[in-house]
Amino acid sequence: MTALVYLEQTDGAVDEPSLQAATMASSLGGGAEVHAVVAADTAALAPAGQLPVDAVQVAVHEAFGSYAPLAVAEAVVELAGRLGATCVVGPGTERGNEVLAHVAALLDLPLAANCVAVADADADADAGVTRVRWGGSLLEEARVDAPTLLLTVQPHAVAAEPGAGDPPSVETFTPTLSEAALALRVVERVGAATGGVSLADARVVVSGGRGAGSEEGFAPIEELAELLEAAVGCSRAVTMAGWRPHTDQVGQTGTKIAPEIYIACGISGATQHMAGCKGAKRILAINADREAPILQSADYAVIGDLHEVVPAISAAIRAARSG
């Protein structure tokens, strides 16, 4: 079988969820030939180094200077057809899912999004997929009846592995893109109002919930975040109250995070919130209620008023650093 994996990259470096998708693609069926496709506005942005694929194709077009999901999908479909790919894989990021959804629409095929495991991808029988549904609260097992298996890989479901042996060959091609596809692209970027460390990539996240009490109640949370070089997050109760922007929201309908430690202050731990932070390696819950559901997921907890506990932690950090 031949698999094609769509890779997202930033300045020539392949993003971690795409490396994970490539690793999953390389494990599908014994001896699968795996090709990768990246979209760039210059051939100079071909990904360098080891990748778990046999060959890389760089789709070069000026439209790819910014995010153009339908145009990328057309390039993926063109290449998949030329390679005779029986499986097309992408990262289960917002953009990866969007591009693969366009691929599915163009090919009139089903898409299995956010997969954590795939079986029988190379067999004559329908492929079996296990995928994350309902914001991570359940795993669905399904069989996909399609001539070409389209799937995205749930971020952090598999560990990214570098390729063994020689680096893949790299070729470029110029895709044929429709006028309609070129009309859909990002024309302007506006930085997040809060700036600082990106929530999705932060190694430490300090988050506040309704327990913060008000917009001003986030001052000690921001102070601790600054001391720890952390990103500030929040629950949906907070964004609904207008205390923080939606870009700060962690959860099913917010950002999915995977920091080394997640410090959740005044957050009850609703399923929809935990769907966004269950990738955290450690959780420290600061909560006034010792029965709060988040304590079932927390590795550490401080029971108390966050308006006393959080400033005390900041003061202790400052004292330790100055001593």
Ligand SMILES: Cc1cc2nc3c(=O)[nH]c(=O)nc-3n(C[C@H](O)[C@H](O)[C@H](O)COP(=O)(O)OP(=O)(O)OC[C@H]3O[C@@H](n4cnc5c(N)ncnc54)[C@H](O)[C@@H]3O)c2cc1C
């Ligand atoms: C379709 C859907 C999607 C959703 N998506 C998301 C999502 O992406 N993200 C998300 O967060 N939610 C989401 N929600 C909402 C979710 O169900 C909860 O309502 C929300 O997470 C609750 O926020 P909270 O924990 O801040 O508030 P609460 O549940 O009200 O909890 C507040 C907590 O603060 C504690 N507390 C109060 N005062 C203090 C104090 N002074 N010091 C310390 N602790 C204190 C309380 O003991 C309590 O545990 C979604 C809901 C739906 C239906």
